[in-house]
Amino acid sequence: xxxxxxxxxxxxxxxxxxxxxxxxxxxxxxxxxxxxxxxxxxxxxxxxxxxxxxxxxxxxxxxxxxxxxxxxxxxxxxxxxxxxxxxxxxxxxxxxxxxxxxxxxxxxxxxxxxxxxxxxxxxxxxxxxxxxxxxxxxxxxxxxxxxxxxxxxxxxxxxxxxxxxxxxxxxxxxxxxxxxxxxxxxxxxxxxxxxxxxxxxxxxxxxxxxxxxxxxxxxxxxxxxxxxxxxxxxxxxxxxxxxxxxxxxxxxxxxxxxxxxxxxxxxxxxxxxxxxxxxxxxxxxxxxxxxxxxxxxxxxxxxxxxxxxxxxxxxxxxxxxxxxxxxxxxxxxxxxxxxxxxxxxxxxxxxxxxxxxxxxxxxxxxxxxxxxxxxxxxxxxxxxxxxxxxxxxxx
Amino acid sequence: xxxxxxxxxxxxxxxxxxxxxxxxxxxxxxxxxxxxxxxxxxxxxxxxxxxxxxxxxxxxxxxxxxxxxxxxxxxxxxxxxxxxxxxxxxxxxx
Numbered sequence: 001x002x003x004x005x006x007x008x009x010x011x012x013x014x015x016x017x018x019x020x021x022x023x024x025x026x027x028x029x030x031x032x033x034x035x036x037x038x039x040x041x042x043x044x045x046x047x048x049x050x051x052x053x054x055x056x057x058x059x060x061x062x063x064x065x066x067x068x069x070x071x072x073x074x075x076x077x078x079x080x081x082x083x084x085x086x087x088x089x090x091x092x093x094x095x096x097x098x099x100x101x102x103x104x105x106x107x108x109x110x111x112x113x114x115x116x117x118x119x120x121x122x123x124x125x126x127x128x129x130x131x132x133x134x135x136x137x138x139x140x141x142x143x144x145x146x147x148x149x150x151x152x153x154x155x156x157x158x159x160x161x162x163x164x165x166x167x168x169x170x171x172x173x174x175x176x177x178x179x180x181x182x183x184x185x186x187x188x189x190x191x192x193x194x195x196x197x198x199x200x201x202x203x204x205x206x207x208x209x210x211x212x213x214x215x216x217x218x219x220x221x222x223x224x225x226x227x228x229x230x231x232x233x234x235x236x237x238x239x240x241x242x243x244x245x246x247x248x249x250x251x252x253x254x255x256x257x258x259x260x261x262x263x264x265x266x267x268x269x270x271x272x273x274x275x276x277x278x279x280x281x282x283x284x285x286x287x288x289x290x291x292x293x294x295x296x297x298x299x300x301x302x303x304x305x306x307x308x309x310x311x312x313x314x315x316x317x318x319x320x321x322x323x324x325x326x327x328x329x330x331x332x333x334x335x336x337x338x339x340x341x342x343x344x345x346x347x348x349x350x351x352x353x354x355x356x357x358x359x360x361x362x363x364x365x366x367x368x369x370x371x372x373x374x375x376x377x378x379x380x381x382x383x384x385x386x387x388x389x390x391x392x393x394x395x
Numbered sequence: 396x397x398x399x400x401x402x403x404x405x406x407x408x409x410x411x412x413x414x415x416x417x418x419x420x421x422x423x424x425x426x427x428x429x430x431x432x433x434x435x436x437x438x439x440x441x442x443x444x445x446x447x448x449x450x451x452x453x454x455x456x457x458x459x460x461x462x463x464x465x466x467x468x469x470x471x472x473x474x475x476x477x478x479x480x481x482x483x484x485x486x487x488x489x
Contacts, residue, residue, distance in 0.1 A: 036441075038415065038417060039415075040414065040415060041412035041413065041414070042412065048417065048441070049441065049445060050438065050439050050441045050442055050445070051415070051416075051417035051418075051419070051439040051441060052414075052417075052438055052439040053438065054414065080437060080438055082414075084411060084412050084413070084414060085409070085410070085411040085412075086409070086410050086411070087408060087409045088408035088409070088410070089408045135447040137446060137449070137453070137457060139445075140445045140446065140447070181436065181437045181438075182436070182437065182466055182468075183466075184465065184466020185437065185465050185466055186464075186465075215410060215412045216412075219410060220410075250464070
């Protein structure tokens with residue numbers, strides 16, 4: 001159990017986010033000035049990571065709610081030319097490639113398929129990358145590149161059944177309306193193996209929490225691959241192409257790959273011998289309330305609250321420590337919203353002595369997977385799922 | 396802070412948004428102008444300012460990736476100038 005002081009936590013404000021650089025650049029006075037905030041269309045004030053293309057992080061306090069409000073859900077685009085104008089009279093979802101019948105589905109056509117709905121965690125592959133040790137290049141997210149949303153749409157399987165997948169198909173590629181600023185920049189196209197794409201829960205979604213998708217979260221339709229990282233959840237979905245060989249363009253290879261071993265990790269600074277495309281989410285849990293750095297009152301009851309989730313499996317239990325990991329107690333889990341949703345956990349605590357306390361939480365999923373105490377490393381800053389700590393003062 | 400601007404959806408079936416124009420200033424340094432000019436071709440400059448301090452070797456790797464992988468139209472001389480600038484203004488000094 002060797003956990004180190006995280007000096008970088010000094011930069012984490014109550015918002016829980018890794019503070020972005022000030023307007024003048026450089027991390028020198030992050031703590032003093034706080035993160036840059038911005039309000040983009042259909043969004044509330046979010047932490048500004050980058051403006052072009054937009055990357056906006058959710059302040060941690062929104063995670064007190066079971067479902068993340070649409071205007072607070074994080075935003076992450078890869079390429080500067082993002083869709084800002086969609087004419088639904090013209091928009092079509094095009095299905096092509098190694099199939100019997102090419103399709104061009106309007107939104108009305110799409111809604112003709114059987115509707116499905118479930119709650120699923122959406123998490124960026126690089127969520128928490130700003131907390132990697134040692135640091136790596138890329139989007140320097142705190143923990144806010146995630147959210148819990150009820151998605152509504154139709155089964156990809158039903159669409160593909162209508163198109164008729166021919167024998168010899170290997171991968172299915174997904175392309176959205178976003179495009180590269182220059183021809184040489186690789187377009188964002190992701191793929192799934194055919195068997196994965198045809199699983200019953202893979203969704204083409206057109207609603208988030210009962211409302212049409214916001215433009216910045218992929219209007220009018222996006223792919224949902226529940227339990228897997230959101231790199232596959234292609235926004236503004238426009239083209240689905242069935243392929244007869246493995247798709248290996250840039251954003252599948254070399255981008256978005258993890259070391260091919262049990263932990264998805266290597267020694268800091270090392271290069272992996274073999275990689276695979278990133279896939280299922282690791283098991284994670286967070287203390288949401290109280291927030292890091294909060295002051296509590298001696299003798300006053302506190303209802304410690306947090307969240308936990310795992311890729312493709314329910315959470316079995318979450319244990320909590322208020323003494324920096326010396327002793328642990330069982331939390332009470334909130335209502336079950338299905339294996340793809342996060343679950344809330346609660347732990348009543350009455351601090352009886354003044355002082356500084358470190359609260360930690362550790363989740364275990366239904367098949368026994370849990371969280372390491374140490375931070376595991378890979379070159380791209382993916383999969384982080386160490387046991388988290390929150391420091392509070394009792395007065 | 397920029398207010399979220401109006402969007403329209405239905406009755407004419409068009410949804411559109413206007414993105415705010417947010418600028419990020421780079422730290423002072425020789426050839427800062429070159430970094431601004433070339434890096435801005437594809438993305439905002441906060442991609443640079445949000446990174447932790449990197450060594451010169453790390454910044455070299457990043458700039459080379461921008462050219463080789465992402466097709467950045469940057470000459471060898473300009474690349475060298477940009478690397479020197481980044482290693483100075485956003486570097487560990489190593």
